[in-house]
Amino acid sequence: EVQLVESGGGLVQPGGSLRLSCAASGFTFSDYYMDWVRQAPGKGLEWVGRSRNRGNSYTTEYAASAKGRFTVSRDHSNYSLYLQMNSLRIEDTAVYYCVRGIIVAGIYYGMDVWGQGTTVTVSS
Amino acid sequence: DIQLTQSPSFLSASIGDRVAITCRASQGISDYLAWYQQKPGKAPKLLMYAASTLQSGVPSRFSGSGSDTDFTLTISNLQPEDFATYYCQQVKSYPLNFGGGTKVEIK
Secondary structure, eight states, rough: OOOEEEEEEEEETOOOEEEEEEESSOOGGGSEEEEEEEEEETEEEEEEEEEEEGTTOEEEEEOOOTTEEEEEEEGGGGGGEEEEEOOOOGGGGGGEEEEEEEEEEEEEEEEEOHHHHOEEEEOO | OEEEEEEEEEEETTOOOOOEEEEEEEEOOTTTEEEEOOOTOOOHHHHHTTTEOOOTTOOOTTTEEEEETTEEEEESOOGGGGGSSSEEEOOOSSSOOBBOOOOEEEE
């Protein structure tokens, strides 16, 4: 069964750091683009960042709100995706989802597997 | 950045109705559009990709159409489990923006 399980969320003070983890199973992790998407309380979805697949050298992309503060990385030995979040702000409070990308004929078309989400609260 | 505008933001409908949700992109995105369904407290679920390709396991009462800047998600014969919030997303260029969402509620 294809599955993504996030962990690492919690309460952190403004300016603090947190590392989210996502354990992947049931598919060949290195073949897929992986993303982080967040949802603030009562709000819509916001793409945060991406790690491309092995064929694209695991390069990364970030939303403007994340660039310079957040880092997406992978550990291939244990099929894990990470989101290192530094200099956290109150507006980073959200549920963070780990997501797998769907690729058809080499073209990325969307997000087909989602984790259950982990909640990050930034507050003093 | 490519902005996506969904309409309506809120839709009230009855069981068995046919409903349509539109998504307009601020610039052309060919068919690089996905649709998601989200129920309260749950992760989103992919319904449609490449604008009109039904994701495996999604009921055929869902259909997608459009290209370039104008897209539509249609739900025929609305069922109780379809009451949810729907989002479009462009995957043409970064940032991979989502639309603002359309909440479908029971009339």
